[in-house]
Amino acid sequence: MRNSMQSGVDILSRQLNSPLEKIQDSLLEEKEIELYIKRDDMIHPEISGNKWRKMKYNVIEARQSGFDKILTFGGAYSNHIYAAAASGKAFGLQTIGVIRGEETLPLNPTLNFAKSAGMELKHVSRSEYRNKHTDEFVSKLREEFGDFYLVPEGGSNAFALPGVKELVDEIDVDFDIICAACGTGGTVAGICAGLKTGQKAWGFPALKGGSFIYNEVDRLLKEAKLPSSGNLELFTEFHFGGYAKYKVELIEFINAFKVKHGIPLDPVYTGKMMFGLYENIKKDMLPKGSVVVAVHTGGLQGIDGFNERYGALIE
Ligand SMILES: Cc1ncc(COP(=O)(O)O)c(C=O)c1O
Incomplete structure (x- = not known):
């Protein structure tokens, strides 16, 4: 894997403080949106995101x-x-x-x-x-x-949620929306547990029919004895045909994003989230002046397997 911040047993007890990077982009300027990426892909070379x-x-x-x-x-x-x-x-x-x-x-x-x-x-x-x-x-x-x-x-179980919540606690900008890709719903559930009043979570399911995640989030929060959150919105239309499926526009987006911002995205989760977020920004779904954090949940190890299956699509 590409990046390494820390390694070894010491990260069990320490706050990880993965970097928060600001994205500069003409679309964001035009729409007056401040966008940050929480680089959890940089936590550890192998146990990432x-x-x-x-x-x-x-x-x-x-x-x-x-x-x-x-x-x-x-x-x-x-x-x-x-x-x-x-x-x-x-x-x-x-x-x-x-x-x-x-x-x-x-x-x-x-x-x-x-x-x-x-x-x-x-x-x-x-x-x-x-x-x-x-x-x-x-x-x-x-x-x-x-x-x-x-x-x-x-x-994804009750023990997963406090760990994910810690990533929200690390963020030192006053954000309005925090975005994450969803599979089982554990990540977005942990994120919901860390929201402050007025903040919202946007979830982007990577698989078809992702609205079951609303129930999963409630179930996991209950199991973890954390207050349930009404501040989650799921955008279920960015699955690109289903889990590990893709369309050319997704691949083009991921490759262009890497060239422009130097940040690799994976085609199964984070690429779909970022694509969906950009579509929502284009459609003016966020008021001007909004501050958004997108969580880079890792998954970059999957690029090799994806390229092996489909041809070398991701650069
Ligand atoms: C890279 C990546 N991002 C996001 C997710 C979604 O997380 P969750 O299953 O907690 O919804 C997963 C896997 O499940 C993942 O591997």
Whole structure:
């Protein structure tokens, strides 16, 4: 991965303070919008973005409860699987990744990394994977692997939210809107937990039919015993055909954004969020003078796998 701010165990106890970069752009000038990017992609070379934020209190909880093993779930290109494997390596925990779909060899760049970081990979069929959180399935996994600390798919559980909230607390500009890409909803739920009066969260689901995230956010906030937030708005039209699907205009946007601002975006999450935010700005959905923060939730490891599947689209 591209950038590294800190590494090692010390980041478990420290505030990360990822950089906040101001974006200069003629559209933003014309619309009188101040836009900042919270560069969580720079947190750690391998445990980047929302993944580190969501893993932090899970790792602490696993250790405090005496576990030496984490088991989690994900697709074959999952940013979460990549980060969970790296967390295990960095913090001395064994990791097991239950992967959706049969194994294909050679392993793609994500799984290859996970394996080299020491993660044990267990491939299950797509139909088995659907039962991943049932007691029966988890008991079978315990029979096979012994006791483990379970982290759900995407790392989204009650322990994920306080870690994500910390990123909002780090922001030292008085913003009106904070934006994030959504998959399972854990990240935007943690962001909602950090909002002050008058501030809003905008979520951009990366998959089709993303309005289920409203319920997920409520459920996660309740589970984490955090006050529910009515300040979330989801923009569900920027999925580009679905999870890990793309259209040429998205690829052009991502490549142009990197050339113009020197900031890489991934095609599965952050590219879609930034594209959607720019569309909303073009449509005058924000009053002049608004201050906006877009969270760069990482995901850059996925570019290699994406380019391998679709041709070298992302520069
Ligand atoms: C890079 C990136 N951004 C955003 C998200 C969305 O996070 P969440 O699943 O918490 O909604 C994910 C993954 O899930 C991700 O990998």
